[in-house]
Amino acid sequence: AQSVSQHNHHVILSEAASLELGCNYSYGGTVNLFWYVQYPGQHLQLLLKYFSGDPLVKGIKGFEAEFIKSKFSFNLRKPSVQWSDTAEYFCAVPYSGAGSYQLTFGKGTKLSVIP
Amino acid sequence: DVKVTQSSRYLVKRTGEKVFLECVQDMDHENMFWYRQDPGLGLRLIYFSYDVKMKEKGDIPEGYSVSREKKERFSLILESASTNQTSMYLCASGRDAYNSPLHFGNGTRLTVT
Numbered sequence: 032a033q034s035v036s037q038h039n040h041h042v043i044l045s046e047a048a049s050l051e052l053g054c055n056y057s058y059g060g061t062v063n064l065f066w067y068v069q070y071p072g073q074h075l076q077l078l079l080k081y082f083s084g085d086p087l088v089k090g091i092k093g094f095e096a097e098f099i100k101s102k103f104s105f106n107l108r109k110p111s112v113q114w115s116d117t118a119e120y121f122c123a124v125p126y127s128g129a130g131s132y133q134l135t136f137g138k139g140t141k142l143s144v145i146p
Numbered sequence: 147d148v149k150v151t152q153s154s155r156y157l158v159k160r161t162g163e164k165v166f167l168e169c170v171q172d173m174d175h176e177n178m179f180w181y182r183q184d185p186g187l188g189l190r191l192i193y194f195s196y197d198v199k200m201k202e203k204g205d206i207p208e209g210y211s212v213s214r215e216k217k218e219r220f221s222l223i224l225e226s227a228s229t230n231q232t233s234m235y236l237c238a239s240g241r242d243a244y245n246s247p248l249h250f251g252n253g254t255r256l257t258v259t
Contacts, residue, residue, distance in 0.1 A: 040186065063244055074150075075189075075236065077247040121188060125244040131177055131196035132243040133204065138188035 033058045033126035037137035044112050045145050052107040052140050054122030064105040065123040065134070066096055075121070081105065092116070114146045149173075152237050152251040159258050165224040167254050169237030175249075177242055178220035180204075180212065183234040183253070192235075194243075195220055227258045 038053035056062065066078040079090025086098040096107045105122060122137040153168035171178065177196050181189040181204075191204030193212040201212050209231060213221045220239075224231055234255050238248040 037188075065247065074252045075238075075248075075250040080247065082245065127244075131194070131202075133191055133194055133202075134179070134238075134243040134248060135191070135205075136181075136189040138186060 033124045033135045035122050035124050035135055035137040037120075037122055037140050039140045040138070041141045041143070043143045043145065046114055047111050050107070050109040050112045050116070050142070052120055052122075052142070054105045054107065054137060055103050056105065056122075056124045057103065058124065058126060063125055064096075064098060065125075066090065066094070066105075066107050067121045067123055067136075068118050069121070069139075070118045078107075078120070112142070112144050114144045116142060117144045118142055150237055150239050150249050150251040152235075152254050154254050155252065157254060157256045159224075159227050159256065161228060161258055163224075163227045163258075165227050165256065165258075167222040167224075167235055167237075167256070169220045169222070169239075169251055170218050171220075171237075171239035171249070172218065173239065173249070174217065175239040175241055176217075177240050178214065179238040179240075179243075179248065180210075180220065180222045181236045181238065182206070183236055189236065192222065224256075227256075229258050232256060232258045 034057040036055045064081040068078045069075045089095045121139045125132045150171045179194040180192045195201045195214040211223045237251040240248040
């Protein structure tokens with residue numbers, strides 16, 4: 032089974048600070064990668080995804096992530112965070128189970144942005 | 147827009163009760179999933195289904211069962227609720243989990259007393 036590690040449990044930043052959240056996965060073959068976000072009181076939603084091609088992918092709200100195959104990493108970045116980015120962020124990787132693919136998630140990183 | 151609807155936002159049940167959590171999706175997705183979300187543990191997969199009447203165990207299936215009699219509906223059943231099943235339960239659906247994003251419901255916060 033695939034495993035996903037997120038290095039930071041809780042990150043606290045001031046507005047306008049730069050953000051980088053780490054994500055490492057265990058599978059070494061061809062892999063798709065996702066970042067999901069959960070804003071307070073809302074459902075989980077897709078932030079961005081990597082399938083193939085350009086290893087730097089852009090998502091919604093100014094977020095981007097870089098896939099580095101040699102490091103098994105898919106770190107999430109934003110140059111300048113806003114208070115509205117306060118949320119929990121989850122990295123996720125699909126892997127093949129019986130009959131279909133499953134999606135395994137990291138433990139999440141809670142981001143608190145101070146105005 | 148895809149909609150995944152979970153029947154209850156909050157539930158309070160007693161230890162030993164049989165509990166049903168219902169989930170309905172409106173996009174004709176083949177795949178449906180049940181996760182539980184706990185602080186510091188992220189999302190853990192309980193069960194998933196890739197077709198009607200097909201089900202597969204996830205990472206933490208003990209104490210749970212599922213039912214998928216119709217494509218749009220996926221039910222999670224706690225056969226005999228216990229306090230360690232107090233959690234947030236998330237339902238998701240998707241065309242597949244490899245190439246397509248999953249769409250999540252708002253969650254059911256279950257408290258077992």
